[in-house]
Amino acid sequence: MRFFLIFIYLFFSHSNAQIELDIILPVNYSIHKNKKDVGKNNEIAVDSVVSNIDSTLYKNLKNFTFFDNKRLLKKYSFHTFGYSDNKSIQQWIVPIRVYFDPLIDKSIVSNFKRFIIPFSSIENLDISVVDDINKANYYFKVFDKEISAFTHEDLKDFSLEEKKTLTFSLMTYNLNVKSNNQIYSCIFKISSKELENPLFLSKLKKGFYLSLNRFYSSSLAENYSILNKNTEYVEEVSDYDLAMLKIHYHYIFKTPVYLNQFEILEKKYHSIK
């Protein structure tokens, strides 16, 4: 009897996970042309549409080995979802082509090009710098006015020195997203006076990294990581930052994945591995 109850429990818990996971699996439709005779030599189209759930995600799930690293996974979950149930994973679905405003010094551009070299080890993430704005989908643009991600009210308690270190005190970015929340372009706005800030390049690197998923920073992230709130100066991307990107871009989701769905994927992974 006890074994029977355990079997029933396992069967239903498995079925529920399956049903919930189906929500994030895309469906492929195909139209089949059919006809029906309606008398008097008349025929009408009674086309049928066949829908098939795209189970690529299921097939790939066994390769989601990062689910085995509980410590890293917990940190990734925070950097991606924060404390919100409404924040979904956001990924770039096109290769990122970065264009710099000609007002930005060439040495900054060269340094940025070196900064992005390690990103080439990340699957499904392709970043390069282009010289033609028409080939770009990521634009570092300088504005001759004050631009900030914060309001004056937000910044009123910060000293001038503190403001200088805040990444988005004189910069901000807009991500253009599809209906499924995936990213296809970005404009990164920079106040012209920020160009004089000795921390400008470091802040640019931080901001760029965060725009790869609208990551949340935390003081719990490893030291010297871009994702650590206390990291003041960024020269290069850390192993921790790359590990987060590896998890993030391991698989490109076609539908929005929120924390609860991510947890279902984790459970499913452990059940099939």
Added chain:
Amino acid sequence: MKSILCSIMLLTLSNLVLGQHETVKNTRTYISLKQYKKKYNQPLTKQDSIHFLIREGDTLVWDKNYIRPKGKSVPYEYKDDSFLKLYKEIAFRASKDSTKKSEPMRYWKNDLKIFISNSIDKKIKKDFFNFSKEISKNIDSLNIKQVKTVEESNFIIYLTGDFEYESRISNYKSTDYYMYWNGNSQIYKTTIRIIKEDNFNTSLLLNTMKDYFLKSLGHFELDYSLGCNNYFSGCQNGDVKLTKLDLELLRYHYSYGICKGTNIETFESQHEKAKEALKKHNHRVGFFHSY
């Protein structure tokens, strides 16, 4: 009112087999006893009873005084359940989230006369109109024209920094559209306001114009569970283009083989009745659309 009229025609003209877009003439209109009593508020005469018609257990009475409005009857267009499920999610915004209410389907009855502001490059305008012409060519009752002045238009596309043609969205931080529809859910005016900074090159701007234009053809909700090769999935990467399925969804939205501007419940019940008639009697009911 239009949807009510459509429903009546479905019930009373179900015995008529009509040709495609054929003008209705020399037909009798029958209504149920309940409808008759409500309309005339007087007892039936012996003469009336001679013309009784029994249909599926219901007694129908000839409505001699019925004056048919000018219009056309179009035979029911069959679609299978799988297609309809998808269509309902897109056209009626019948989200999988059960807490959200569906909305009536919205459509353009009159021609779209599009004005694009002069700040948008001529080459982009040309590419956009080639795209819209292709759609217009494939969909019978959707006519799209380019006009040179705002006064002639009922559809405006403009950029931030231009004259603000639509004050209701003039302070929006993201690209959006604003549309007006009448009591019959017929869209009669739309304005797309594009954030210039976000669309910093030709290709981004053109794709944004196409994207919002397609959405505004029916105030559609994109269904991200659909495969990403389709526009209606909302996850198409690269250029905005229509697949065979996208075109079929649009074509069906503008087909008159079903009532227009209805809510989801009416749409579902009409399909049920029309499918039953097709299955049981092998004929298609007509949907009457007044001019």
